[in-house]
Amino acid sequence: MATATKTETFVGKRVRRREDPRLITGTATYVEDIQMPGMHYAVILRSPHAAARIRAVNTKEAEAAPGVVCVFTGKDTKGVGAVPCGIVMPDLRVPQHTILATDRVYFVGHPVAVVVARDRYLARDAMDLIEVDYEALPAVADPEKALEKGAPAVHPQWPDNVAFTYHQDGGNVDKAFAEADVVVKQRITSQRLVPMAIETRGVVAEWRGADRQLNLYTSTQIPHLVRTLVAGMLGLEENRMRVIAPEVGGGFGSKLNVYAEEALMGYVSMKIQKPVQWIESRRENFTSTIHGRGHVDYYELAAKRDGTILGIKLKLIQDVGAYHQLLTPLIPQLSVLMMPGIYNTQNIRADIVGVFTNCVPTDAYRGAGRPEATHGIERMVDLLAAELKMDAAEIRFKNFVTKENFPYPTATGLMYDSGDYATPLNKALDLVGYVKLRQEQADLRQQGRYMGIGISTYGEICAIGPSAATPAGGWESATVKIEPSGKVTIMTGACPHGQGEETTFAQIAADELGVGLDDVVVIRGDTAVVQYGIGTFGSRATAVGGTALYYALQDLKEKIKKFGAMLLESEDVALVGGQVVDNKSGNSKSFQEVAGATYRALKLPPNTEPGLVATRFWEPPNFTFPFGAHIVVTDIDNETGQVKIRRYVAVDDCGNILNPLIVDGQVHGGVAQGLGQALWEQAVYDDNGQLITGELMDYALPRAHLMPWIESHHTCTPSPVNPLGVKGVGEAGTIGCSPAVVNSVVDALSPLGVKHIDMPLTPEKIWKILATKN
Amino acid sequence: MNIHLTINGKRYSEDVEPRLLLIHFLRDVAGLTGTHVGCETSLCGACTVELNGKAIKSCTMFAVQANGAEIVTVEGLATDGKLDPVQEAFWNEHGLQCGFCTPGMIMASKQILDRNPSPSEDEIRHGLEGNVCRCTGYQHIVNAVKAAAAGAGK
Numbered sequence: 067m068a069t070a071t072k073t074e075t076f077v078g079k080r081v082r083r084r085e086d087p088r089l090i091t092g093t094a095t096y097v098e099d100i101q102m103p104g105m106h107y108a109v110i111l112r113s114p115h116a117a118a119r120i121r122a123v124n125t126k127e128a129e130a131a132p133g134v135v136c137v138f139t140g141k142d143t144k145g146v147g148a149v150p151c152g153i154v155m156p157d158l159r160v161p162q163h164t165i166l167a168t169d170r171v172y173f174v175g176h177p178v179a180v181v182v183a184r185d186r187y188l189a190r191d192a193m194d195l196i197e198v199d200y201e202a203l204p205a206v207a208d209p210e211k212a213l214e215k216g217a218p219a220v221h222p223q224w225p226d227n228v229a230f231t232y233h234q235d236g237g238n239v240d241k242a243f244a245e246a247d248v249v250v251k252q253r254i255t256s257q258r259l260v261p262m263a264i265e266t267r268g269v270v271a272e273w274r275g276a277d278r279q280l281n282l283y284t285s286t287q288i289p290h291l292v293r294t295l296v297a298g299m300l301g302l303e304e305n306r307m308r309v310i311a312p313e314v315g316g317g318f319g320s321k322l323n324v325y326a327e328e329a330l331m332g333y334v335s336m337k338i339q340k341p342v343q344w345i346e347s348r349r350e351n352f353t354s355t356i357h358g359r360g361h362v363d364y365y366e367l368a369a370k371r372d373g374t375i376l377g378i379k380l381k382l383i384q385d386v387g388a389y390h391q392l393l394t395p396l397i398p399q400l401s402v403l404m405m406p407g408i409y410n411t412q413n414i415r416a417d418i419v420g421v422f423t424n425c426v427p428t429d430a431y432r433g434a435g436r437p438e439a440t441h442g443i444e445r446m447v448d449l450l451a452a453e454l455k456m457d458a459a460e461i462r463f464k465n466f467v468t469k470e471n472f473p474y475p476t477a478t479g480l481m482y483d484s485g486d487y488a489t490p491l492n493k494a495l496d497l498v499g500y501v502k503l504r505q506e507q508a509d510l511r512q513q514g515r516y517m518g519i520g521i522s523t524y525g526e527i528c529a530i531g532p533s534a535a536t537p538a539g540g541w542e543s544a545t546v547k548i549e550p551s552g553k554v555t556i557m558t559g560a561c562p563h564g565q566g567e568e569t570t571f572a573q574i575a576a577d578e579l580g581v582g583l584d585d586v587v588v589i590r591g592d593t594a595v596v597q598y599g600i601g602t603f604g605s606r607a608t609a610v611g612g613t614a615l616y617y618a619l620q621d622l623k624e625k626i627k628k629f630g631a632m633l634l635e636s637e638d639v640a641l642v643g644g645q646v647v648d649n650k651s652g653n654s655k656s657f658q659e660v661a662g663a664t665y666r667a668l669k670l671p672p673n674t675e676p677g678l679v680a681t682r683f684w685e686p687p688n689f690t691f692p693f694g695a696h697i698v699v700t701d702i703d704n705e706t707g708q709v710k711i712r713r714y715v716a717v718d719d720c721g722n723i724l725n726p727l728i729v730d731g732q733v734h735g736g737v738a739q740g741l742g743q744a745l746w747e748q749a750v751y752d753d754n755g756q757l758i759t760g761e762l763m764d765y766a767l768p769r770a771h772l773m774p775w776i777e778s779h780h781t782c783t784p785s786p787v788n789p790l791g792v793k794g795v796g797e798a799g800t801i802g803c804s805p806a807v808v809n810s811v812v813d814a815l816s817p818l819g820v821k822h823i824d825m826p827l828t829p830e831k832i833w834k835i836l837a838t839k840n
Numbered sequence: 841m842n843i844h845l846t847i848n849g850k851r852y853s854e855d856v857e858p859r860l861l862l863i864h865f866l867r868d869v870a871g872l873t874g875t876h877v878g879c880e881t882s883l884c885g886a887c888t889v890e891l892n893g894k895a896i897k898s899c900t901m902f903a904v905q906a907n908g909a910e911i912v913t914v915e916g917l918a919t920d921g922k923l924d925p926v927q928e929a930f931w932n933e934h935g936l937q938c939g940f941c942t943p944g945m946i947m948a949s950k951q952i953l954d955r956n957p958s959p960s961e962d963e964i965r966h967g968l969e970g971n972v973c974r975c976t977g978y979q980h981i982v983n984a985v986k987a988a989a990a991g992a993g994k
Contacts, residue, residue: 082931089939090927090946092874092914099873187859264878264886264974265940315876315940316974348879564938564975727934734977735937762883762972770968770978775961799977 076573076583080727084583085568094313097268097285098345105270106135107186108334108344109193110327111179112353113171116205116424116755117218120169120178124197128181131195133188135338138330139179140168146333147299149326151390152537158230161221161422163389165299165326165333171200172220172388173424174757175353177326182334182342205424207751209385210362212421220388220422229386229420230395234402236477237413242377246368250449255824256361256438258385258749259742260765261431265315266346267355269328271335280307280336284328287317287561288601291538292324293593299329300336307332311591314563318739319430320355321563322603323392327354352760357749358431360385361398361438367446368413373454373461377413380405380442384420387427393434394427395420396537400435400527403478407443408487408525408693409465414477424755430603432739433526433797437804440524441825444805448521448812449821458521458809459495463488466523473786480527482691483787490717490781491523491695497779498697498715511817516702517712520810521695524802528794529690529787530604541685542606543599544615546575546622548678550665552658554579554586559599560611561591565796566728567607571615573724574790578619579626580644581657597681605692605794608724613788614684621680628671630660690785690793694718696737696802698810704840707833709745709811711774716802718778721785721793729795733778736799742768743800744807746826766826815839843907847872848916856903863887865903866913874914874943878972885971888944889913895951897970914943917950926950926988935984937975945971949985958989 088094125137149163167178179196183189204218211217212227219225243249263285270283280302286292286309293309300307314321327344334342346355364381384398402416433440451461466487467474474482503519510517533540543559556571572586589595599611623641630646631639638649645654663669667676699713716733723729746766750759759765784791804825811827812820818839823831844853847870854869866872866889875898878886882897889898890912917924926949929935936942945968952959952967959967964985965978973981 083934085939086931086936089936089942090914090923090930091918092872092943094939095873096876096940098867098877187857262974263938263940264884264972265876265938266878313940314938316938318974345877348881348884566937731934731937731976731980734979735975736977738977739974762879762881767972767974768977769972770982771962771965773965773978776977776979 075577077577077724079725081569081573081583081725082727083566083569084572085566096265096313096315097270097283100270100283100312102272102341104340106182106184106338106340106342107189108180108182108331108342109189110177110344111181111193111196112350113167113174113176113178115171115200115202116174116207117203118171118200119203120167120171121199121201123179125179128192128195131188131192133183133185134192135182135184137179137181137196138334140164140166143330143333144168146329149389150295150324150392151394152392153395155230155232155395158395159224160390165330173426174755175350175426177354180330180334182338205755207423207425207753207755209383209421209423212423220424224422227422229390229422232399232418234416234478239377239379239413239415242413243368246376247371248453249366249368250446250453251366252446252449252822254363254365254442254445254822256359256363256441257825258360258428259358259431259747260352260749261318261320261355261358262767263316263318263320266348266351267321267325267327268345269331270341270343271331272341273335273339275339278306280332281310282307282328282332283310283312285314285321286311287321287563287603289561289591289593290559290599291601292328295324296329296332300332308594311561317563318432319358319434319603322430322601323356348762349760353426353757356391356429357387357426358428359438360428363438363442365442365446367450369450371454373450373456373464375409375411375465377411378405380416382416382418384418385425385428386420386422387425388422389427391427391429393537394429397428397430397435401439403480404436404439404527405443406477407440408467408485408523410467412477425751432736433800436526436797437740437801440801441805444522444524445808445822448809452816452821459491459500462491462521462523481688483688483785484783485691485693486781486783487523487693490693490719493779493781494695494697494715494717497777498699498713503699516704516814518700518810518814520698520700520806520808520813522802522806522809523695525691525693526798526801527689528605528692528797529609529686530606531689532686539600541600541683542611542614543597543681543683544611544618545597545679545681546615546618548622548661550662552661554581556586556588556615557596558588558590558611558615559596560607561599561602562607563602565602565607565732566725567611570608570724570728571612574612574615575619578623580641605796609690609788609792609794610684610686612790612792614682616789617684618680618682621682622678625674625678626660628674629664630655632669632671633660633663686787688787690721690787692718692720692793692795692798694798694802696806698806700810700814702811702814702832704836707829707836709827709832713777714774715777716779716799717781718795718798718802719781719783720795720798721783722791723780723782724792730778732795733799734776736797737776737803738768738773740800740803741773741807744804744825744827748826841904843904845906845909845911847911848913858902858904860903861899862901862903862906863898866898872913872915876940876943878941885948886941886944888947888971890947890951895948914946925991926953929984929988929991933980933984933987935976935981941971941973945973945981949988952985953989
């Protein structure tokens with residue numbers, strides 16, 4: 067079929083997704099769907115104790131069980147390198163994180179042994195036959211308790227449980243506080259959450275001994291980084307390893323990591339010389355995949371009586387868990403970078419203490435540090451407004467960085483790229499009917515009914531990011547290959563897993579080249595096919611990966627024009643609607659004709675090689691900084707304490723929008739996760755370090771009937787950082803949401819003297835407030 | 841135990857362990873991997889299939905309990921390459937992102953419409969209570985079910 071030529075454009079349109087046909091017909095291939103001849107199945111025995119000494123592990127009976135091929139413990143895997151922490155800091159304490167426990171376990175879920183059998187049921191049966199002699203030790207699960215003198219030491223070599231500290235000063239915070247008319251203080255927590263991708267993690271490892279080749283299929287957001295790091299753990303040359311992220315069923319940061327099981331399955335396959343599959347159970351997902359958040363924040367905010375914010379102090383306690391995973395110590399630093407929000411204050415001081423606890427490690431979960439920071443500053447601004455008896459919208463308008471002041475250098479060392487913060491707030495206030503609502507609220511209060519209006523005006527750090535500011539390189543790559551037939555193949559280093567770049571990248575390429583969407587195929591997630599890449603996280607895939615694609619397309623357009631000019635014997639040609647056109651004569655050559663000529667190579671333009679392939683690694687000069695305003699209207703049920711969301715208005719500015727359908731989907735999903743944190747979700751450990759919300763029965767996820775209708779709107783302030791003008795939208799909903807909800811409920815209950823409530827705002831918590839204060 | 845059942849119109853007669861879960865029969869014995877395991881406890885709904893006309897969670901049912909049953913999975917919806925209206929609506933309305941919950945979500949949505957061809961938004965949302973999606977915030981899924989209902993009424 068000929069390559070389509072057209073004048074129709076696709077960028078900016080609600081194009082339905084090109085990845086969907088396989089997903090709606092059940093024909094996509096996730097890790098668990100991979101079958102291979104001779105496949106074996108692994109299950110992992112995990113610690114039931116939060117802290118214990120391992121006296122002995124007896125695997126004899128399990129090894130003799132039907133179907134079992136082998137059982138490995140920490141003694142066997144001592145030669146495998148440690149699970150890596152990718153962050154370097156001056157005083158970072160990094161415990162040795164072996165892939166299986168050796169002499170001690172540090173959290174419930176800590177892997178102790180792996181059973182390999184020819185059948186998954188038999189492997190599971192045999193797991194129960196392993197005898198582990200544990201000597202239980204005192205554990206600590208609460209980060210503030212872990213800092214107390216005499217608390218159990220998570221790692222005996224560090225009795226204070228301090229994993230790292232970090233200090234940042236900007237401007238003159240002491241002067242700001244000395245000159246303040248008013249200082250508001252609040253302890254604000256951002257509770258531990260379970261990311262809960264609906265596809266749990268899973269790995270298939272296939273060792274091909276004769277080739278010295280390890281193929282690793284893993285549900286990951288970062289296949290190339292997994293290859294580099296797991297090859298290192300296994301002592302395998304990197305070019306002997308291929309990592310494939312097949313269809314990935316959600317990540318939200320939880321698959322932005324390198325996990326023990328990825329190396330462990332490689333180890334097992336190399337030992338048994340057979341392919342092996344491990345699929346994480348949901349229970350394991352709760353106790354071995356990273357958790358998010360886990361903050362206790364102590365805020366102080368200094369201001370003038372007119373509401374002008376002068377400075378912010380933050381003491382941030384980060385619950386690390388038992389180990390550092392790939393980015394653990396980085397996440398609270400992102401909170402510090404984001405702590406001024408979108409307000410014009412140049413005086414900040416932040417002190418982070420990372421604390422070891424006998425819990426699952428924390429790491430990046432949707433928003434990664436920025437939801438916590440936004441929750442903090444947005445709550446503090448409302449507290450200040452309450453203190454000064456100012457309107458919550460008015461105090462924000464007063465303190466916004468104004469649009470004339472971009473690029474804007476922040477007190478935390480960032481340079482905000484572009485912004486117009488008042489516009490989305492004005493739009494949201496109009497949409498929600500703010501003035502009328504305030505009148506209604508006053509009327510309802512007369513009747514003893516509590517209705518709240520909560521505002522959150524947020525900023526984000528997205529399109530992560532310049533390499534100097536990231537631990538693993540902040541660029542992204544793209545290869546564009548125009549085949550001899552004129553068809554277009556894109557290989558991206560980004561690794562979308564639901565974000566839809568198979569569609570948006572095809573839109574970009576189709577418009578740049580003047581071809582049809584169906585002429586473009588996007589390949590991702592295979593280290594043997596894709597050059598190298600960083601991956602999908604931090605709202606970066608389109609802003610950074612899409613820009614790499616854009617520049618690779620520009621390279622090819624130049625080459626197409628060169629060949630077209632040669633074929634048309636012209637010096638003045640243009641690429642229009644998929645044709646190379648001679649501007650003088652109007653003669654043209656089709657895209658296919660030119661593409662074919664570049665490969666046939668009977669004649670070449672001067673200093674030009676055959677073929678039509680271009681690769682670009684694009685290094686962004688800066689992050690991008692999306693922003694927006696969310697307004698939430700809540701009604702409180704006086705009898706039950708239930709928070710009912712009457713209106714949810716989101717006005718997000720993510721720069722240019724390539725596909726409004728996909729952008730809306732990202733906002734909705736982000737808001738759902740923000741609402742989950744605000745109202746329902748929490749990972750609760752008891753004092754002994756047992757996770758008591760370790761099943762979906764106990765961990766309250768947002769469900770369809772609980773979700774409000776989200777009124778999603780946009781303003782558009784293009785980013786000057788990249789030629790697409792895009793900023794990123796994957797995390798906006800989550801970051802904007804939780805403070806809007808809590809501000810709304812606190813606003814509702816303010817007649818009762820309520821100033822702050824920590825998340826989640828469960829009916830029980832609200833009912834108790836009503837019962838004691840009413 | 842020997843069991844006979846029909847899946848997507850095809851008859852299966854297999855000797856299975858009594859403890860084999862229906863989801864594993866579908867995936868491992870029949871090779872129909874479109875239906876997914878999300879939680880093993882019937883709380884997420886990724887494993888939803890239709891059994892004798894009713895949507896059920898195949899992760900908490902034994903294959904032997906399905907002896908004699910007629911089952912439809914997501915692979916059985918499209919006929920002669922033509923998508924079922926619910927599949928088409930999920931596609932048009934962007935009712936999915938990562939796609940992992942989608943087969944179960946589509947089967948649950950079909951059940952809603954089988955019981956009530958023109959459900960209200962509230963009825964759709966309550967009908968989907970047993971299925972978790974972590975990506976979409978459900979709004980586009982609700983739109984998809986509405987669109988499928990509107991399309992079927994034409």
